[in-house]
Amino acid sequence: MTLIAESKAMHFVEPLPLRSGAAVHGYDLAYETYGTLNADRSNAVLVCHALNASHHVAGVYPGQDHSEGWWDSMIGPGKPVDTDRFFVIGVNNLGSCFGSTGPMHVNPDTGRVWGADFPVVTVEDWVDAQARLLDRLQVRQLAAVMGGSLGGMQALSWTLQYPDRVRHAAVIASAPNLTAENIAFNEVARRAIVTDPDFHGGHFYEHGVVPRRGLRIARMIGHITYLSDDVMNERFGRQLRDGLDIHYTTQDIEFQIESYLRHQGDKFSEYFDANTYLLITRALDYFDPARRHDGQLSKALAAATANFLLVSFTTDWRFSPRRSREIVKALLDNRRSCTYAEIDAPHGHDAFLLEDPRYLALVRAWFDRIGKEVGR
Amino acid sequence: MSDRATMESIARLVPHGARVLDLGCGDGALLDLLQRERGCTGYGIEIADANVLAGTKRGVDVIQLNLDEGLSIFGDDSFDVVLQIDTLQHLRNAETMLRETARVGKLGIVAFPNFAHWPNRLSVLRGRMPVTKRLPFQWYDTPNIRVGTFKDFEVLATRNDLAILDAFGLQEGREVRRLPNLRAGTAVFKFERG
Numbered sequence: 001m002t003l004i005a006e007s008k009a010m011h012f013v014e015p016l017p018l019r020s021g022a023a024v025h026g027y028d029l030a031y032e033t034y035g036t037l038n039a040d041r042s043n044a045v046l047v048c049h050a051l052n053a054s055h056h057v058a059g060v061y062p063g064q065d066h067s068e069g070w071w072d073s074m075i076g077p078g079k080p081v082d083t084d085r086f087f088v089i090g091v092n093n094l095g096s097c098f099g100s101t102g103p104m105h106v107n108p109d110t111g112r113v114w115g116a117d118f119p120v121v122t123v124e125d126w127v128d129a130q131a132r133l134l135d136r137l138q139v140r141q142l143a144a145v146m147g148g149s150l151g152g153m154q155a156l157s158w159t160l161q162y163p164d165r166v167r168h169a170a171v172i173a174s175a176p177n178l179t180a181e182n183i184a185f186n187e188v189a190r191r192a193i194v195t196d197p198d199f200h201g202g203h204f205y206e207h208g209v210v211p212r213r214g215l216r217i218a219r220m221i222g223h224i225t226y227l228s229d230d231v232m233n234e235r236f237g238r239q240l241r242d243g244l245d246i247h248y249t250t251q252d253i254e255f256q257i258e259s260y261l262r263h264q265g266d267k268f269s270e271y272f273d274a275n276t277y278l279l280i281t282r283a284l285d286y287f288d289p290a291r292r293h294d295g296q297l298s299k300a301l302a303a304a305t306a307n308f309l310l311v312s313f314t315t316d317w318r319f320s321p322r323r324s325r326e327i328v329k330a331l332l333d334n335r336r337s338c339t340y341a342e343i344d345a346p347h348g349h350d351a352f353l354l355e356d357p358r359y360l361a362l363v364r365a366w367f368d369r370i371g372k373e374v375g376r
Numbered sequence: 377m378s379d380r381a382t383m384e385s386i387a388r389l390v391p392h393g394a395r396v397l398d399l400g401c402g403d404g405a406l407l408d409l410l411q412r413e414r415g416c417t418g419y420g421i422e423i424a425d426a427n428v429l430a431g432t433k434r435g436v437d438v439i440q441l442n443l444d445e446g447l448s449i450f451g452d453d454s455f456d457v458v459l460q461i462d463t464l465q466h467l468r469n470a471e472t473m474l475r476e477t478a479r480v481g482k483l484g485i486v487a488f489p490n491f492a493h494w495p496n497r498l499s500v501l502r503g504r505m506p507v508t509k510r511l512p513f514q515w516y517d518t519p520n521i522r523v524g525t526f527k528d529f530e531v532l533a534t535r536n537d538l539a540i541l542d543a544f545g546l547q548e549g550r551e552v553r554r555l556p557n558l559r560a561g562t563a564v565f566k567f568e569r570g
């Protein structure tokens with residue numbers, strides 16, 4: 001059965017206080033829901049998105065022939081997160097460029113487009129905003145919260161900020177914080193954007209331009225880090241675009257991998273907002289629940305009461321299994337229920353979005369347990 | 377090793393309500409039994425994908441780790457009981473893992489195929505490595521990289537300052553307490569730090 005998706009938006013008048021001390025009011029959150037909320041409202045699953053995704057998690061919009069939902073392999077009727085059993089909520093984060101209020105929108109206080117003035121948002125702020133959405137949907141407690149990568153950080157943060165509202169948490173291909181190397185990649189991406197002559201201090205909308213060059217480079221860097229060396233070699237190797245000859249140029253595309261990265265960068269620069277990219281990468285940099293606990297993750301996770309599923313992928317070097325094991329260790333120290341799988345997949349960080357049968361079977365088995373709890 | 381009688385015999389060694397770590401938990405059947413019938417809690421450790429899935433389906437918390445990389449993820453005395461049922465013989469670092477078992481758990485319970493069981497001795501006397509129900513592999517493709525005997529383990533335990541609290545053999549699901557080194561296909565030891 002095809003899952004039909006419908007994009008919705010919820011408007012919030014009351015101000016949302018942010019960790020930075022700033023606040024936003026009169027904002028929208030874009031979201032989608034799939035499946036039905038049961039009578040005792042116990043079967044809701046919140047799905048948190050990663051860097052360049054949105055509330056469109058699964059399914060097709062009317063008239064569309066294939067799904068562009070970023071987790072369509074995971075969520076839907078009969079899928080690991082079965083929408084015949086669960087009421088699944090996908091929500092787009094504040095500051096995004098996919099429907100929720102963000103830098104592309106008008107600041108109600110000034111009447112001007114926010115641009116670079118959109119306040120810095122954190123993972124914790126997003127979780128607060130999501131909690132308000134759940135209030136409105138009259139979901140007091142989630143059967144589960146789940147997410148991969150940056151989405152996994154939000155899922156983890158949910159268990160710390162609202163422990164009594166989360167029964168289970170799936171944290172996939174994620175980390176308790178970014179390493180210096182991760183932050184370094186983010187910084188290169190940000191510098192590419194802010195040094196683009198079309199950036200205009202983030203107020204490029206007023207100049208009728210977009211810092212496409214910067215966005216392209218940011219995306220190229222990101223893309224490299226999401227794949228594994230093996231997969232890149234397998235797909236592109238040292239293949240030349242024009243057959244066998246090298247042309248002794250430094251400007252033109254010669255290797256297939258260059259062509260691929262430029263294509264990905266071009267595509268991305270057409271639809272993604274530069275300020276959103278800056279905001280989201282900053283939220284990634286900042287996330288570190290252990291910071292307020294002398295860097296001790298075990299102390300930080302003492303607040304969590306959920307049952308956890310953690311999944312990592314052996315070839316993911318951006319969020320390596322070692323980072324997931326840190327979370328596992330902190331949960332064990334706190335005697336929390338925790339299942340951990342280390343999937344030996346070749347695809348690198350992107351594996352969490354792909355159809356690996358071992359990965360999907362495990363998530364399915366874990367959600368089956370939750371399904372039994374909610375009587376479906 | 378997953379027959380009911382054998383599992384129950386081992387389960388009896390585990391105190392009610394114990395917090396258990398099952399190293400090499402297989403499909404999680406023993407941990408499941410301990411949770412349901414003895415009110416235990418805890419985790420299984422497994423390396424094989426299929427077993428992580430099987431344990432998850434049973435409702436057991438499985439953590440996918442390679443035991444040859446050690447138990448550094450677990451704190452001292454963090455479990456009441458650490459089980460190593462049919463696991464020790466597959467490990468490269470068997471002695472280290474035994475010490476780690478005693479560090480992480482207040483109690484350790486180990487079970488492994490007893491190479492000194494009489495059919496095995498007979499086979500070796502005839503000049504061939506044994507292939508039995510308990511040791512069903514040919515010498516060249518066995519996953520059991522450590523073959524030891526009931527008596528060998530006593531020596532290893534003493535050498536590592538482990539105090540053996542109970543020891544017996546298991547044969548066809550029955551406990552063997554007289555001449556277990558000769559009469560049992562499986563050796564079982566319950567120990568603590570000496």
